[in-house]
Amino acid sequence: MPTLEDIRTAARELEGRIHRTPMLTSSALNERFGADLVLKAELFQKTGSFKVRGLLTKLLRLTAAERARGVVTVSAGNAAGALAWAARDAGVPATVVMAHTAVPAKIDAARGYGATVELVDGDLIAAYERIRDDRGLTGVHPFDDEDVITGHGSLGLELLEDRPDLAAVLVPVGGGGLISGVARAVRLLNPRIKVIGIEPAAADVVSRSLEAGSPQRLPGARSVADGLAAPVCGTHNFPLIQQHVDTIVRVSEESLVEATRWVMSRTKLALEPAAAAPFAALLEGLTVEGPTAAVVSGGNLDVSRLML
Structure with a gap:
């Protein structure tokens, strides 16, 4: 704690x-x-x-090697935008996993900050873990x-x-x-x-x-x-x-x-x-x-x- x-x-x-x-x-x-x-x-x-409070804190504490791999999170929308913004500011590639039913404005915001947005059906956490592991990205959980x-x-x-x-x-x-x-x-x-x-x-x-x-x-x-x-x-x-x-x-x-x-x-x-x-x-x-x-x-x- x-x-x-x-x-x-x-x-x-x-x-x-x-x-x-x-x-x-x-x-x-x-x-x-x-x-x-x-x-x-x-x-x-x-x-x-x-969301930027926690996600920027996490990003600032990653090692150079973790940043170099790029980061990924899963989000209904606000965490996606927050990580995308923080990663752009730090020069770190970012991917966000979102439901295909996510609010369009939140999808657009994440893309606008420079993130790669992966829209998926089904279990978002499972999709996030699969993309993280398959691409060797550094996982950034939005709350846990x-x-x-x-x-x-x-x-x-x-x-x-x-x-x-x-x-x-x-x-x-x-x-x-x-x-x-x-x-x-x-x-x-x-x-x-x-x-x-x-x-x-x-x-x-x-x-x-x-x-x-x-x-x-x-x-x-x-x-x-x-x-x-x-x-x-x-x-x-x-x-x-x-x-x-x-x-x-x-x-x-x-x-x-x-x-x-x-x-x-x-x-x-x-x-x-x-x-x-x-x-x-x-x-x-x-x-x-x-x-x-x-x-x-x-x-x-x-x-x-x-x-x-």
């Missing part, structure tokens, strides 16, 4: 390379939910999501990796540097990379802060894993929040979630769509459905007390996905 000094070291490595995203407030959201919310606006991050988790911890540091009075943090959950890093950092700094994860009921691999007591697979997961439809719970992420996350809340597809539309209309933030997960939970009745940070994880929105 990363130490607080590990996370601070990663934050120093990222400084000047990525954005320090703002903490925003909205009286309309606070009135609607009866809460004291502050929004960590990661949709303004490089490539439009939090210690360096990636440590990089995401930098977001947790920023939360408490900007708002040391936080009582709770709401974090979207896919495979567990973001919440494990944020929860580790937050709890090391202040163990009294409540950490709540939110995932789609249609793609609830982390909830299922916690119920089973071990990481599970859900290869057929699909959700309007495509960034949260991870087929597995990460083995590195799982113990951190067990130790540091108070609860995981499942939300419906309808609530994700409603929350996306409502937050966009009131705040003018073009968040993607994955980033609306905290607000979907609040719409469904989640209550929080005291200053609460909602991580707005990304803004790579495909408007057509808002139609059920």
